[in-house]
Amino acid sequence: MTEKILLHACCAVCMAYPVQKLKESGYDVTVFFFNPNISPAQEYKRRRDELIKYAKHTGCNYIIEEENHENWLEYIKGYEQEPEKGARCSLCFKYRLEKTVKKALELGIQNYTTTLTVSPHKVTGEIFKAADTLTNCGVNFIPEDFKKQNGFLKTMQLAKENDFYRQNYCGCEFSIR
Ligand code: SF4
Numbered sequence: 001m002t003e004k005i006l007l008h009a010c011c012a013v014c015m016a017y018p019v020q021k022l023k024e025s026g027y028d029v030t031v032f033f034f035n036p037n038i039s040p041a042q043e044y045k046r047r048r049d050e051l052i053k054y055a056k057h058t059g060c061n062y063i064i065e066e067e068n069h070e071n072w073l074e075y076i077k078g079y080e081q082e083p084e085k086g087a088r089c090s091l092c093f094k095y096r097l098e099k100t101v102k103k104a105l106e107l108g109i110q111n112y113t114t115t116l117t118v119s120p121h122k123v124t125g126e127i128f129k130a131a132d133t134l135t136n137c138g139v140n141f142i143p144e145d146f147k148k149q150n151g152f153l154k155t156m157q158l159a160k161e162n163d164f165y166r167q168n169y170c171g172c173e174f175s176i177r
Contacts, residue, residue: 002028005142006107008100008114010035012050013166016158018115018146019060030109031055034099036067037092038171044069050165065099072172084175085123092172093130097141104139111140118146118155121170 005027009015015031022029033051038044048064055062075095079088093116104112114131117124124145131141146155159166169175 002026003111004028004030004109005111005113006030006032006100006104006109006139008032008034008096008112008116009051010038010096010115010171011047011167012054012162013155013159013164014115014118015051016054016162016164017151017155018113018118018144019058020154020158021144021146021151022113027111029060030107031060031062032065032100032103032112033062034065034067034096034103035171036069036072037096039069039173041069043167043171046165047167047171054162054164063103065103067099076172080174082174084121084170085126088172088174089122090126090130093127094133097130097134101134101137101139105137109139111142113142113144115146117144118151120147120152 005022007018007022007029009031019029033048038047072095076088076091079091082088097114100112116122116127128143169177
């Protein structure tokens, strides 16, 4: 039987290559867009809609989970001024992975992972640490470091081929430079 995996994805750019790689590894992939960290609302909608467009175009299963940005702001309260790659980002990873685990349990999906590791701006070890805090949750975390084996280069090629919208900041208001 093909194993199912719930792939947390932050945008179309970061989604394309991980979906391809997981499918090649034999997984039945469902993409899970849950990113209440993204601000402002206009930018959130742009990234969400681009991901939906690509998922539909490629026939990939996807789920959109909406949540208020205020909830995320409350979660990272006190860490607003942390630099990128710091403690605020670790909390942000955990917030999104926790919800991914909940959704996987709800859907009876045995595995999960995230596209966040494809970015060279994110520390893979910190993403894996966030997943470690969810060990024994009943869903297996697949520790894919998607930036490896030219993963980031392939991501950029796919973004160009598909003419994806490419944002110039990570997502929250604190990462806008
Ligand atoms: S910079 Fe990115 S990963 Fe870090 S808190 Fe902001 S949105 Fe989350």
